[in-house]
Amino acid sequence: MSERTKVVAGNWKMNHGPEAVAGFVEGLELPAEGPRVMLFPPALSVAAMVARRPRGVEVGVQNIHWEPGGAFTGEVSAEMAREAGATLALIGHSERRHLFGETDEEVARKVEAAHRAGLTPLVCVGETLEQRRAGRVEEVILAQLDAALEVVDPDDPLIVAYEPVWAIGTGETATPDDAAAAHGALRARTRERGPVDPDRLAILYGGSVKPGNAAELMAAPDVDGVLVGGASLDPVSFAAIVRAGR
Ligand code: PGA
Numbered sequence: 001m002s003e004r005t006k007v008v009a010g011n012w013k014m015n016h017g018p019e020a021v022a023g024f025v026e027g028l029e030l031p032a033e034g035p036r037v038m039l040f041p042p043a044l045s046v047a048a049m050v051a052r053r054p055r056g057v058e059v060g061v062q063n064i065h066w067e068p069g070g071a072f073t074g075e076v077s078a079e080m081a082r083e084a085g086a087t088l089a090l091i092g093h094s095e096r097r098h099l100f101g102e103t104d105e106e107v108a109r110k111v112e113a114a115h116r117a118g119l120t121p122l123v124c125v126g127e128t129l130e131q132r133r134a135g136r137v138e139e140v141i142l143a144q145l146d147a148a149l150e151v152v153d154p155d156d157p158l159i160v161a162y163e164p165v166w167a168i169g170t171g172e173t174a175t176p177d178d179a180a181a182a183h184g185a186l187r188a189r190t191r192e193r194g195p196v197d198p199d200r201l202a203i204l205y206g207g208s209v210k211p212g213n214a215a216e217l218m219a220a221p222d223v224d225g226v227l228v229g230g231a232s233l234d235p236v237s238f239a240a241i242v243r244a245g246r
Contacts, residue, residue, distance in 0.1 A: 008036070008225055010040065011227055015233055017044060018044055024235050039057060050084065059085060063110075091123050092123050107144070124162075125163070126163040126165050126168075137164075145160065145186055149194070152195060162179065163206035166207075173209070176223070180223065204225045205220075205227070214245065226245070
């Protein structure tokens with residue numbers, strides 16, 4: 001067993017506006033002790049979640065711009081997220097990379113912005129099905145990891161999520177062995193090149209995590225928790241996943 005505290009994080013994507021927050025929180029029965037619990041609602045629901053969250057639940061935004069402010073219509077800065085009570089920022093989610101064309105360079109700038117504002121970046125990496133079939137899993141995810149490691153200082157907080165693109169929202173999950181192999185490669189790379197302490201780096205798995213497969217995935221070597229999309233929208237299934245991480 002690793003010494004690292006398990007993490008269960010919920011990414012609501014573009015679901016649940018501010019009015020849905022109260023009902024979600026009312027239905028959320030969390031264990032008294034267990035993993036770190038994080039929720040990433042849409043930016044407009046962050047303040048409501050911060051106000052109503054159960055004790056200990058950490059709140060983050062799903063994306064930030066790298067500038068602190070200015071003429072960037074439609075964007076939200078890391079500083080504004082912090083002001084609204086967020087302490088985390090999801091960065092480089094595959095939907096950002098593939099639907100909105102986010103590059104490794106932009107991911108790196110956002111990681112720097114998160115640290116500047118006092119947010120912990122949760123950086124997502126993952127290969128497409130085509131890249132997996134071509135045997136390029138490690139090459140792809142290590143290059144994505146490197147882009148983030150390049151801009152962090154040894155004491156900067158950082159969380160990484162391995163989310164194979166083909167497993168997101170598809171009902172397909174990586175096997176615990178596949179996840180362990182990818183997570184092991186990510187940790188080994190961190191050990192090789194630093195600067196963050198590889199033994200303290202939380203690496204989460206994401207991609208069709210459900211109450212029924214969460215415990216098995218979280219028991220795999222080097223898997224320090226899960227990043228949950230669809231199953232985090234319902235408080236009962238999200239709480240069941242949190243319990244699986246105890
Ligand atoms: P999913 O999404 O659990 O719905 O597959 C995971 C994610 O995109 O973070």
